[in-house]
Amino acid sequence: MKDIFLDLRLWEIVALSLQVSLSAVVLATALGLPLGAAVAVGRFPGRHALIVLLNALMGLPPVVVGLVVYLLLSRAGPLGELGLLFTPAAMVVAQTVLITPIIAALTRQAIEDAWREYEEQLRSLGASRMSAALTLVWDTRFSLLTAVLAGLGRASAEVGAVMIVGGNIDGVTRVMTTTIALETSKGDLPLALGLGVVLIAMVLVINAAAMVIKEAAQRRYG
Amino acid sequence: MILPLRLEAVSFLDVIKPLSLELAAGPSTIILGANGAGKSVLMRLMHGLLPPSAGTITWSSNGRQAMVFQRPVMLRRSALDNVIYALRVAGVAAAERPAMDALKEVGLAELAHRPARVLSGGEQQRLALARAWALHPEVLFLDEPTASLDPSAAREIENIIRAFDAAGTKIVMATHNLGQARRLADEVIYLHQGRVLERTPVAEFFSKPATAEAAAFIKGELPWA
Numbered sequence: 001m002k003d004i005f006l007d008l009r010l011w012e013i014v015a016l017s018l019q020v021s022l023s024a025v026v027l028a029t030a031l032g033l034p035l036g037a038a039v040a041v042g043r044f045p046g047r048h049a050l051i052v053l054l055n056a057l058m059g060l061p062p063v064v065v066g067l068v069v070y071l072l073l074s075r076a077g078p079l080g081e082l083g084l085l086f087t088p089a090a091m092v093v094a095q096t097v098l099i100t101p102i103i104a105a106l107t108r109q110a111i112e113d114a115w116r117e118y119e120e121q122l123r124s125l126g127a128s129r130m131s132a133a134l135t136l137v138w139d140t141r142f143s144l145l146t147a148v149l150a151g152l153g154r155a156s157a158e159v160g161a162v163m164i165v166g167g168n169i170d171g172v173t174r175v176m177t178t179t180i181a182l183e184t185s186k187g188d189l190p191l192a193l194g195l196g197v198v199l200i201a202m203v204l205v206i207n208a209a210a211m212v213i214k215e216a217a218q219r220r221y222g
Numbered sequence: 223m224i225l226p227l228r229l230e231a232v233s234f235l236d237v238i239k240p241l242s243l244e245l246a247a248g249p250s251t252i253i254l255g256a257n258g259a260g261k262s263v264l265m266r267l268m269h270g271l272l273p274p275s276a277g278t279i280t281w282s283s284n285g286r287q288a289m290v291f292q293r294p295v296m297l298r299r300s301a302l303d304n305v306i307y308a309l310r311v312a313g314v315a316a317a318e319r320p321a322m323d324a325l326k327e328v329g330l331a332e333l334a335h336r337p338a339r340v341l342s343g344g345e346q347q348r349l350a351l352a353r354a355w356a357l358h359p360e361v362l363f364l365d366e367p368t369a370s371l372d373p374s375a376a377r378e379i380e381n382i383i384r385a386f387d388a389a390g391t392k393i394v395m396a397t398h399n400l401g402q403a404r405r406l407a408d409e410v411i412y413l414h415q416g417r418v419l420e421r422t423p424v425a426e427f428f429s430k431p432a433t434a435e436a437a438a439f440i441k442g443e444l445p446w447a
Contacts, residue, residue: 222339
């Protein structure tokens with residue numbers, strides 16, 4: 001069991017997992033943060049329906065996302081020309097679709113709470129809605145970090161979407177979760193367990209870091 | 223000059239009954255009344271935070287006005303940066319010097335680099351006044367600015383309000399604190415259940431109130447009609 005951590009293969013799989021999930025988080029943050037902030041501060045028709053939709057999409061089943069992205073990227077699909085299917089890029093796309101609603105919904109919640117507190121003051125100072133939204137993003141930055149990390153946790157732990165669009169190809173699209181699924185069914189438990197330990201340790205470290213940062217910020221900035 | 227401010231037949235839901243009022247530059251105006259009389263709503267209507275249900279509110283021209291709330295909201299940044307923020311939003315580019323000057327004015331220069339949200343209640347209210355001071359507003363609205371402060375902190379706030387008055391800013395303040403009204407007011411608007419019952423110079427208001435409701439309020443009886 002100890003030797004498994006000396007296996008280069010394992011660390012290559014870990015590296016690819018991180019590369020895919022971190023890329024997805026960066027993209028989903030770029031999309032979800034402004035979306036969540038706009039929904040929190042904006043007033044437009046259909047806003048409530050959009051909030052319900054975002055909240056509901058937080059629970060998107062990864063296999064369904066995988067299926068939809070598969071259909072989009074498959075050779076006969078609308079984006080088939082790009083030739084992305086069964087590449088890490090396809091996995092990034094699928095995970096981005098999966099976690100953008102999570103980041104957007106959690107951002108919307110954090111910023112709407114802050115808006116309730118700040119609205120009169122910011123309007124009194126003469127801030128436009130746009131500049132108020134940016135102010136709120138900055139002032140809730142430590143809560144938003146939690147939203148982003150929730151997205152990262154979801155992305156790195158899901159197996160269904162990356163399995164379908166990545167194809168679990170050895171050395172190309174094989175990540176931690178798909179390896180665990182495959183190796184377990186093959187009966188190669190040491191590699192599966194080793195990856196499981198790494199995955200859980202990662203999630204623990206990420207969440208501990210988020211908590212430490214948030215509490216330190218709370219003490220420092222009130 | 224943005225004053226006088228004219229309210230014509232202004233109402234808000236059933237909180238403010240249709241009223242007409244004109245506020246001119248100069249005397250400090252204190253809006254007195256019991257809780258629920260509509261003081262805060264009236265100030266928010268004048269400041270533009272609430273749209274009236276009916277009637278019109280007109281300023282003579284564009285100009286700076288500021289408002290200080292009972293519970294000021296501080297941004298998660300330093301005291302100095304809170305003042306700089308207000309100046310930037312108002313379009314002042316070189317904001318650092320005037321922001322520091324405003325902090326000195328309210329006696330917070332030493333705390334300039336402290337996070338604003340960890341300051342005490344009295345310090346936060348002084349910071350809110352510094353944020354207004356930096357803007358040199360022609361009118362300053364204050365909504366019960368000392369209601370949640372201890373007496374000594376309240377005194378400091380009153381001194382700063384006097385400094386605004388001395389610097390030529392028109393003070394419009396809502397309070398239910400009679401002592402404070404006596405100390406700061408030139409004229410009193412007495413509000414009762416959304417209606418202006420009296421508008422008189424402060425000495426007259428306290429010595430011979432014209433309505434039974436105002437008389438009862440001064441005596442400390444809550445005038446539930």
